[in-house]
Amino acid sequence: xxxxxxYDLKIISNISLSDxxxxxxxxxxxxxxxxxxxxxxxxxxxxxxxxxNDIFELVIKDIGIFNIVENNLNIYYFKETRNEEISLxxxxxxxxxxxYKNNYLPLHGSSIYTDKGAVxxxxxxxxxxxxxxxxxxxxxYKMISDxxxxxxxxxxxxxxxxxxxxxxxxxxxANKLDIEVDNLKQIYKRLDKFSYPIPKNLFFNSxxxxxxIYELLHYDIDKVIIEEVKNKFExxxxxxxxxxxxxxxxxxxKNKLQFDIITKISNFIKFKKIYRPKNYxxxxxxxxxxxxxxxSD
Amino acid sequence: xxxxxxxxxxxxxxxxxxxxxxxxxxxxxxxxxxxxEDVGKRIFEIxxxxxxFLEIVEILxxxxxxxxxxxxxxxxxxxxxxxxxxxxxxxx
Numbered sequence: 001x002x003x004x005x006x007y008d009l010k011i012i013s014n015i016s017l018s019d020x021x022x023x024x025x026x027x028x029x030x031x032x033x034x035x036x037x038x039x040x041x042x043x044x045x046x047x048x049x050x051x052x053n054d055i056f057e058l059v060i061k062d063i064g065i066f067n068i069v070e071n072n073l074n075i076y077y078f079k080e081t082r083n084e085e086i087s088l089x090x091x092x093x094x095x096x097x098x099x100y101k102n103n104y105l106p107l108h109g110s111s112i113y114t115d116k117g118a119v120x121x122x123x124x125x126x127x128x129x130x131x132x133x134x135x136x137x138x139x140x141y142k143m144i145s146d147x148x149x150x151x152x153x154x155x156x157x158x159x160x161x162x163x164x165x166x167x168x169x170x171x172x173x174a175n176k177l178d179i180e181v182d183n184l185k186q187i188y189k190r191l192d193k194f195s196y197p198i199p200k201n202l203f204f205n206s207x208x209x210x211x212x213i214y215e216l217l218h219y220d221i222d223k224v225i226i227e228e229v230k231n232k233f234e235x236x237x238x239x240x241x242x243x244x245x246x247x248x249x250x251x252x253x254k255n256k257l258q259f260d261i262i263t264k265i266s267n268f269i270k271f272k273k274i275y276r277p278k279n280y281x282x283x284x285x286x287x288x289x290x291x292x293x294x295x296s297d
Numbered sequence: 298x299x300x301x302x303x304x305x306x307x308x309x310x311x312x313x314x315x316x317x318x319x320x321x322x323x324x325x326x327x328x329x330x331x332x333x334e335d336v337g338k339r340i341f342e343i344x345x346x347x348x349x350f351l352e353i354v355e356i357l358x359x360x361x362x363x364x365x366x367x368x369x370x371x372x373x374x375x376x377x378x379x380x381x382x383x384x385x386x387x388x389x
Contacts, residue, residue, distance in 0.1 A: 232316045233332040240330070250328075256312060259323040259330070263314035 003029075006091070007150040007161040008207075009098055015075075017091070018084040019166050019197040031071055031098050035086065038064065038076035049093075051251045056097055058089065066094055073098075091164065096148060096245050100252045104150045104161065105261040106244035111144040111160065112136045113204035117211030118144055118160040119294055122242040127216040128283065130168055135287045142204035143167065148244055151210070151261055158265050160210055165203035167196060212270040212294050215242070219275040224286055226293055229271045236266050270297060299373050299387055301351040305344045306386040322384065331382065336361065337375065344385065350376070 004011040005023040013033035048059045056068035063085050064077035073094055077086055099106045109122035110133035121129045130146055137143050145163035152159050215238055219225075229235055239262045243249060249258060272293070276286060311324045320338045322331040333341050339360070343353055350372070357368050379385045 232319050233321075236316065236321060236330065236332075255323065255328045256325075259312060259314065259321070263316050263321050266316045 006164050018087045020164050033073045035075035097248050099150050100248055100254045103257055104152045105258055107149040108242050108244045109149050110146045111149045113142040113144055117209045120149055120213040123216035131283055137202050142202055143198050144204045153261055158210055159207045161207055162205050165198040167198055210269055215273050217273055217275050218278045221275055222277055224289055225275040227273050232266050235271045236262055299350055303350045303387050303389050304347050306347050307344055308384055
């Protein structure tokens, strides 16, 4: 069996998770992954997702079936399915489900470490969260997480947990970062997303506190505007909206947890909106602006 | 309907949390969020125990620089809003 620790969740698995380093522990696991090959791939004609009461079943055509019962994640993959494809789903929606179950609040966003604490980039898909993360990594900032930020309240404080040293990027981002796209593993065929490992020294493998949140927004303007949100109700609303997979949260009845963590974090967090033109391609400039903003704040 | 003798009860089906000077409420029935500031927050504090409309008016007149008529009108409107959102019950 393989052992891992992701966002402080201890995992044992009969398959390896691609690019993730093993972590040894003796205590009881939080998640047990059992993956088996399934031969009736032809039976699955379309993707589906059922989450209801205690049932969690994610069916992805050409990849497999992900089924969660209590702490067990059972996977039925097909002969042609690649390990990194399975890993993508384990580390995405399935981990999201276990995060809620273990009282973490996941936000949809990326995060880097600074001396003052964690800087978050939240916003809708395709708005540049991962691109910005990768450009900061290039500037030697350490990554905390990509796509899912995990928060937990411990001793009345909000703590940010590190994910795993791996980043998802869009194809054009990879080009921009001078990484050979063809050498990367293409893991999410239909969405054209790519994943690549982050060097160990550029991964922040420890907990920290949230410091500042940037929400990325597209707008019909001709230059970048960074604007601080002072109204607490607005901050609460925007954090609510950027909570990861609200369906999972509602289903697991974690609304209280969400309310508790969001209102707690809104008390001290700096929250800024970044408006940028729709067809903006000076992303390097944007990164410089953001860096200047959080260094001077 | 609200009269001077109406008793205001807070519905228990929600949780609250303070953010700076605002009070946030979440309904446990429909998970809706509400925010209360300044006077609204103070009124909410006052009605934690069942209390009559007139008693609330008296407390507010003591604490705030406001005339009785405005106080009664604004308080009535505020409480009716809370009732509409199922945050309080008003009994006569």
